[in-house]
Amino acid sequence: QFPFGRRLPCDIYWHGVSFHDSNIFSGQVNKFPGMTETVRKITLSRAMRTMRDLFPLEYNFYPRSWILPEELPLFVAEVRTMKDSNPSWKPTFIVKPDGGCQGDGIYLIKDPSDIRLTGSIQSRPAVVQEYICKPLLVDKLKFDIRLYVLLKSLEPLEIYIAKDGLSRFCTEPYQEPTLKNLHQVFMHLTNYSLNIHSGNFIHSASANTGSKRTFSSILCRLSSRGADVKKLWSDIISLVIKTIIALTPELKVYYQSDIPAGKPGPTCFQILGFDILLMKDLKPVLLEVNANPSMRIEHEQELSPGVFENVPSPVDEKVKVAVIRDTLRLVDPQKKKRKDTPLTLCVLCCRCQSPEQAPGASEEAPDAAPGPEAALPSLCLKQVFPKYARHFSYLRLVDRVAALFIRFLGVKGTTKLGPTGFRTFIRNCKLSNSNFSMAAVDILYIDITRRWNSMGIDHKESGMCLQAFVEAFFCLAQKKYKALPLHKQVLSLLELCECRLAALHGQRLVWGCG
Numbered sequence: 482q483f484p485f486g487r488r489l490p491c492d493i494y495w496h497g498v499s500f501h502d503s504n505i506f507s508g509q510v511n512k513f514p515g516m517t518e519t520v521r522k523i524t525l526s527r528a529m530r531t532m533r534d535l536f537p538l539e540y541n542f543y544p545r546s547w548i549l550p551e552e553l554p555l556f557v558a559e560v561r562t563m564k565d566s567n568p569s570w571k572p573t574f575i576v577k578p579d580g581g582c583q584g585d586g587i588y589l590i591k592d593p594s595d596i597r598l599t600g601s602i603q604s605r606p607a608v609v610q611e612y613i614c615k616p617l618l619v620d621k622l623k624f625d626i627r628l629y630v631l632l633k634s635l636e637p638l639e640i641y642i643a644k645d646g647l648s649r650f651c652t653e654p655y656q657e658p659t660l661k662n663l664h665q666v667f668m669h670l671t672n673y674s675l676n677i678h679s680g681n682f683i684h685s686a687s688a689n690t691g692s693k694r695t696f697s698s699i700l701c702r703l704s705s706r707g708a709d710v711k712k713l714w715s716d717i718i719s720l721v722i723k724t725i726i727a728l729t730p731e732l733k734v735y736y737q738s739d740i741p742a743g744k745p746g747p748t749c750f751q752i753l754g755f756d757i758l759l760m761k762d763l764k765p766v767l768l769e770v771n772a773n774p775s776m777r778i779e780h781e782q783e784l785s786p787g788v789f790e791n792v793p794s795p796v797d798e799k800v801k802v803a804v805i806r807d808t809l810r811l812v813d814p815q816k817k818k819r820k821d822t823p824l825t826l827c828v829l830c831c832r833c834q835s836p837e838q839a840p841g842a843s844e845e846a847p848d849a850a851p852g853p854e855a856a857l858p859s860l861c862l863k864q865v866f867p868k869y870a871r872h873f874s875y876l877r878l879v880d881r882v883a884a885l886f887i888r889f890l891g892v893k894g895t896t897k898l899g900p901t902g903f904r905t906f907i908r909n910c911k912l913s914n915s916n917f918s919m920a921a922v923d924i925l926y927i928d929i930t931r932r933w934n935s936m937g938i939d940h941k942e943s944g945m946c947l948q949a950f951v952e953a954f955f956c957l958a959q960k961k962y963k964a965l966p967l968h969k970q971v972l973s974l975l976e977l978c979e980c981r982l983a984a985l986h987g988q989r990l991v992w993g994c995g
């Protein structure tokens with residue numbers, strides 16, 4: 482920890498909250514630029530919707546969601562249509578403020594007209610989502626799973642999943658939502674931060690009892706009841722890979738903006754917290770992704786009224802220490818040279834965002850050279866990508882659209898495409914013709930950009946954001962390849978653009994030589 486500023490470059494930088502540090506030119510940082518923004522509820526919902534539009538069957542693990550306030554009319558209309566076609570459908574919805582955490586501001590509703598439009602929604606955008614009414618119960622209680630996922634590299638994509646996670650329990654027996662119990666948070670919300678305040682919360686030192694247990698203890702229990710645990714794991718791995726595939730296009734735009742290709746900079750990795758709910762039939766459903774999952778291994782205990790003490794939490798410790806230890810093992814650049822070169826590690830604390838150092842600590846840990854790998858337990862992190870790449874690579878269409886977007890961004894350091902960049906894209910890919918003039922191109926740019934900027938959270942830069950470009954690209958693809966399903970339209974247009982750009986690049990090389 483570096484309280485007085487860092488003088489030497491480090492191998493690994495461990496930041497508390499976000500990437501921000503323009504002063505790093507080498508080594509590895511434990512955060513990706515833009516990760517916090519990318520996994521916000523609204524951004525995640527939009528990314529999942531784009532993927533669901535392309536691949537409806539592959540992306541049915543995320544509850545149907547609408548963004549408030551802009552999609553309120555759409556939400557109302559779609560619910561009405563679904564109710565008309567199926568009068569016995571009695572849905573419940575969950576409203577979650579964007580950027581909220583720990584259950585903050587969340588409430589359940591039975592009807593779109595129950596959305597609280599006064600105050601909060603207007604000033605604070607939110608996501609409204611189908612509520613999963615039939616979760617799997619253990620001991621009559623609803624629970625969710627927190628799984629730790631290491632995104633070790635974006636390019637090439639490398640993903641690891643921790644073999645064990647946490648199961649966080651509600652503290653009131655579950656009942657399907659009714660108007661009477663909708664507001665009972667201890668029954669419906671699994672957040673630790675809420676349930677800890679229930680008189681029924683049980684701190685347990687054992688992994689398979691109490692209000693926070695290991696996921697492996699739940700799997701053992703399910704397995705003893707005859708559940709197909711192998712299939713469940715494979716569904717979870719698939720959910721994690723597909724979710725990361727949905728997030729990578731946006732992350733790549735932030736990455737090139739903060740760490741331009743060809744300039745010295747660090748590489749990044751990040752531990753993410755995936756919150757997953759199991760349905761009664763064991764189908765996993767993604768609730769959200771946390772960019773900064775809590776790594777606390779102790780909890781507060783009230784010794785006497787108003788007197789609290791931090792006590793160790795063996796369940797947290799078992800899972801989290803292994804995740805951090807093995808992340809460091811995987812990213813350790815000095816693995817082979819470890820004996821001669823001690824690892825230098827910089828930690829930025831989350832509260833002050835400034836470097837901290839324990840009094841008397843030297844910049845290089847004196848005993849940083851750990852013992853041989855053999856002395857450590859086997860890795861708790863399992864590589865799932867590129868291991869299973871061939872099953873999932875066909876889903877990476879938006880990644881390719883993002884590569885086109887980044888290519889035309891022009892001046893490095895931006896995340897939005899200007900009108901000239903968009904025109905150059907159309908011209909270089911030869912997409913305009915007698916039916917689609919350059920004037921129509923400008924109108925498309927203005928229409929889509931204006932709409933996205935009017936609902937955007939990021940007003941810092943003007944221009945077309947990636948998601949607006951993706952919409953424009955889909956629009957062009959639909960126009961050009963009318964009869965095909967959307968993913969084939971997009972693939973056809975991608976192949977055409979990539980081919981024309983390669984040809985142009987070839988020509989330029991030849992001209993350059995001439």
Ligand code: ADP
Pocket residue numbers: 544575577581582583584585587610611612613614625669670671672756758768769
């Ligand atoms: P936060 O970031 O505030 O914790 P979450 O999206 O994780 O927000 O939601 C909080 C809790 O609400 C979850 O842990 C889960 O118990 C419950 N929950 C969230 N979404 C759903 C849903 N679609 N169906 C059922 N329960 C949900």
